[in-house]
Amino acid sequence: MSGTNNGSRRVRLVDVARHAGVSTKTVSNVVHNYQHVTPDMRSRVQKAITDLGYKPNLTARRLVTGKTSMIALAIPETNHPYFSSLADAIVKAAEDRDYRVLIEQTDGDSEKELDVLRDREAGLVDGVIFQPAKVTSLDLAQIQEDTPVVMLGEAASPISFDHIMIDNTAASEVAVKHLIGLGRKRIAFLGDVRGDSAGATKKRLTGYQKGLEDSGLSVDTSLVLQVESFSPESAKVAVQEAIRSGIEFDGLLCRDDRFAVAALQLLRDEGISTPEEIAVIGWDDTVLARYSYPTLTSVSPNIQAIANDAVTMLIERIEGLSGTGRHVLAPYNLHIRESAPAVKA
Amino acid sequence: MSGTNNGSRRVRLVDVARHAGVSTKTVSNVVHNYQHVTPDMRSRVQKAITDLGYKPNLTARRLVTGKTSMIALAIPETNHPYFSSLADAIVKAAEDRDYRVLIEQTDGDSEKELDVLRDREAGLVDGVIFQPAKVTSLDLAQIQEDTPVVMLGEAASPISFDHIMIDNTAASEVAVKHLIGLGRKRIAFLGDVRGDSAGATKKRLTGYQKGLEDSGLSVDTSLVLQVESFSPESAKVAVQEAIRSGIEFDGLLCRDDRFAVAALQLLRDEGISTPEEIAVIGWDDTVLARYSYPTLTSVSPNIQAIANDAVTMLIERIEGLSGTGRHVLAPYNLHIRESAPAVKA
DNA sequence: CGGATAATTTACAACGATGTAAATTTGATT
DNA sequence: AATCAAATTTACATCGTTGTAAATTATCCG
Numbered sequence: 001m002s003g004t005n006n007g008s009r010r011v012r013l014v015d016v017a018r019h020a021g022v023s024t025k026t027v028s029n030v031v032h033n034y035q036h037v038t039p040d041m042r043s044r045v046q047k048a049i050t051d052l053g054y055k056p057n058l059t060a061r062r063l064v065t066g067k068t069s070m071i072a073l074a075i076p077e078t079n080h081p082y083f084s085s086l087a088d089a090i091v092k093a094a095e096d097r098d099y100r101v102l103i104e105q106t107d108g109d110s111e112k113e114l115d116v117l118r119d120r121e122a123g124l125v126d127g128v129i130f131q132p133a134k135v136t137s138l139d140l141a142q143i144q145e146d147t148p149v150v151m152l153g154e155a156a157s158p159i160s161f162d163h164i165m166i167d168n169t170a171a172s173e174v175a176v177k178h179l180i181g182l183g184r185k186r187i188a189f190l191g192d193v194r195g196d197s198a199g200a201t202k203k204r205l206t207g208y209q210k211g212l213e214d215s216g217l218s219v220d221t222s223l224v225l226q227v228e229s230f231s232p233e234s235a236k237v238a239v240q241e242a243i244r245s246g247i248e249f250d251g252l253l254c255r256d257d258r259f260a261v262a263a264l265q266l267l268r269d270e271g272i273s274t275p276e277e278i279a280v281i282g283w284d285d286t287v288l289a290r291y292s293y294p295t296l297t298s299v300s301p302n303i304q305a306i307a308n309d310a311v312t313m314l315i316e317r318i319e320g321l322s323g324t325g326r327h328v329l330a331p332y333n334l335h336i337r338e339s340a341p342a343v344k345a
Numbered sequence: 346m347s348g349t350n351n352g353s354r355r356v357r358l359v360d361v362a363r364h365a366g367v368s369t370k371t372v373s374n375v376v377h378n379y380q381h382v383t384p385d386m387r388s389r390v391q392k393a394i395t396d397l398g399y400k401p402n403l404t405a406r407r408l409v410t411g412k413t414s415m416i417a418l419a420i421p422e423t424n425h426p427y428f429s430s431l432a433d434a435i436v437k438a439a440e441d442r443d444y445r446v447l448i449e450q451t452d453g454d455s456e457k458e459l460d461v462l463r464d465r466e467a468g469l470v471d472g473v474i475f476q477p478a479k480v481t482s483l484d485l486a487q488i489q490e491d492t493p494v495v496m497l498g499e500a501a502s503p504i505s506f507d508h509i510m511i512d513n514t515a516a517s518e519v520a521v522k523h524l525i526g527l528g529r530k531r532i533a534f535l536g537d538v539r540g541d542s543a544g545a546t547k548k549r550l551t552g553y554q555k556g557l558e559d560s561g562l563s564v565d566t567s568l569v570l571q572v573e574s575f576s577p578e579s580a581k582v583a584v585q586e587a588i589r590s591g592i593e594f595d596g597l598l599c600r601d602d603r604f605a606v607a608a609l610q611l612l613r614d615e616g617i618s619t620p621e622e623i624a625v626i627g628w629d630d631t632v633l634a635r636y637s638y639p640t641l642t643s644v645s646p647n648i649q650a651i652a653n654d655a656v657t658m659l660i661e662r663i664e665g666l667s668g669t670g671r672h673v674l675a676p677y678n679l680h681i682r683e684s685a686p687a688v689k690a
Numbered sequence: 691c692g693g694a695t696a697a698t699t700t701a702c703a704a705c706g707a708t709g710t711a712a713a714t715t716t717g718a719t720t
Numbered sequence: 721a722a723t724c725a726a727a728t729t730t731a732c733a734t735c736g737t738t739g740t741a742a743a744t745t746a747t748c749c750g
Contacts, residue, residue, distance in 0.1 A: 293638030
């Protein structure tokens with residue numbers, strides 16, 4: 001049997017070289033498919049490699065090349081439908097370009113968010129794709145400027161960073177107008193999250209207002225439901241309180257799918273029909289939207305596009321591209337389902 | 346300003362040493378909080394470290410210590426409610442022990458699964474937590490690697506590996522008996538997935554049969570619904586075909602939550618009420634179970650326990666524990682929700 | 691205060707690969 | 721066959737850290 005390991009110790013490049021009677025560099029050349037190696041030599045070395053079961057030591061390689069071929073993806077939670085599909089897409093995009101992804105969970109904690117960038121400084125990864133939840137533009141400005149970073153999401157970021165996002169304001173406007181197209185006049189927004197500094201909610205709110213005003217509807221601030229935290233439970237509480245206090249609405253635009261499915265569940269418990277009495281739209285078009293009842297109409301960012309752009313742009317930076325940050329608007333659409341169906345022709 | 350970098354080059358240990366006028370080893374000692382360093386020396390070095398903004402190069406450290414302090418988690422998909430919460434739990438458990446987790450997606454592809462273990466490149470991680478989807482015990486037995494591995498899930502694995510799983514047969518039995526307790530007599534199983542070699546389905550099926558037989562019900566093989574793939578769509582097709590061909594049932598045990606929510610959706614579309622006409626139970630107790638309509642009763646593996654055990658056992662192996670594989674049965678329970686409610690007292 | 695012991699600090703060789711530049715071989719041309 | 725250029729292969733330094741063992745300094749005790 002070939003490739004067996006007698007348990008003594010790892011096989012090193014130099015062991016292969018000795019076994020084949022050549023220099024270490026030649027073995028290295030074969031491993032790397034360097035073109036100027038004679039077929040004879042190549043097969044001789046190849047045989048030695050399989051004979052001994054040699055595996056290159058990545059750590060050593062990294063030390064000398066200074067490249068890790070790893071990128072970090074920093075997201076608030078792994079266990080979140082949107083972020084886990086984003087992670088999936090990014091891992092696949094990176095794989096195509098021979099990079100591995102180290103997924104880092106920041107728990108929406110600003111210290112942890114900054115830690116990720118420090119990882120890059122420690123040489124663990126070559127670059128970072130970063131979707132912040134808390135960190136401010138100011139914090140980021142202090143990061144070493146030669147760290148390749150691509151920002152995702154809606155938070156403001158220093159102009160020096162590349163940044164990809166969907167046009168939240170425009171998307172929000174599209175969603176509101178869809179509800180208006182269904183004849184809804186009193187459209188609520190769920191929800192304005194307390195202490196949310198990342199800015200996504202603000203932009204969505206802006207689009208919400210713009211959409212209303214554009215269509216000649218007035219903005220009623222009591223329809224902007226305040227939510228305590230990002231948990232679905234607090235979204236339920238917010239909707240319930242609105243109902244209890246007699247606030248009436250026939251459309252509901254939610255800042256994300258989690259809030260939306262929580263709202264759907266609450267409305268059902270309250271005996272309010274969706275979409276007949278209240279039409280609901282979510283955001284992110286996650287798996288939750290497909291299996292809720294009714295199925296959920298949702299703003300659908302093009303995750304493939306975001307992931308591809310993010311990886312491509314990051315690798316360009318890693319390979320030395322300099323210059324000010326590039327800002328990219330990623331495509332999106334409104335995925336129409338039952339909770340806010342298509343307007344009848 | 347301290348810690349500034351003039352953009353020229355990384356600060357190395359030797360730079361700090363020179364700046365502080367001491368040897369490199371002393372700096373290293375300070376960095377590692379080695380106890381035999383005088384307070385004077387410690388503060389002097391510390392100052393140099395912050396002055397220069399020194400960050401240890403992890404790659405170099407790894408090369409000499411031979412430890413990466415990283416473990417790999419190999420799962421079929423990141424973008425899957427069960428696996429993403431498993432990943433979340435494992436990342437947190439590992440963090441507590443100063444390990445980081447590299448998540449590897451195998452896409453349920455046996456080549457990729459083997460690659461994870463074959464470890465084409467060495468020194469990336471210190472150990473692997475591996476939940477296989479395709480690979481067989483036989484394949485695994487042929488891998489003779491020195492990287493420590495802990496197996497998760499139901500696939501048979503060679504006795505030489507540590508292995509953690511829940512008792513699928515018993516859990517399945519509990520679920521079936523819950524349905525029987527609700528007075529259901531004709532209980533179907535969704536589904537027997539074509540080409541699923543990992544064994545989870547088989548074990549769940551065994552428990553299903555055992556539960557029926559134990560309660561004096563006969564097993565009707567037409568109630569074991571065949572499913573083409575793991576996609577929710579094919580689960581829908583299977584249930585629909587069963588209904589169309591006149592197969593009657595009043596209980597449905599599903600091999601996972603995805604199948605279950607797909608079934609719920611289909612039953613609704615067919616005008617069949619849940620749980621009144623058909624009570625449904627899922628498996629994995631994912632986020633889908635909380636937001637489906639009706640909410641889904643589901644077999645709930647204790648992910649925390651699994652993650653903790655997996656990380657603990659793996660680290661024991663990494664630290665040199667030898668001996669044959671340990672097999673651990675993790676706790677679980679049946680999370681009761683609307684789709685198969687509690688039995689009335 | 692001398693001598694032994696313990697506490698610090700240091701010099702230097704690893705870790706295992708790759709880059710550079712020099713040494714060798716091969717091939718082409720006259 | 722001699723010469724020169726191109727194609728292979730090699731020797732050796734290097735990446736930035738830590739482990740070992742030796743060198744130095746501080747402390748203790750009779």
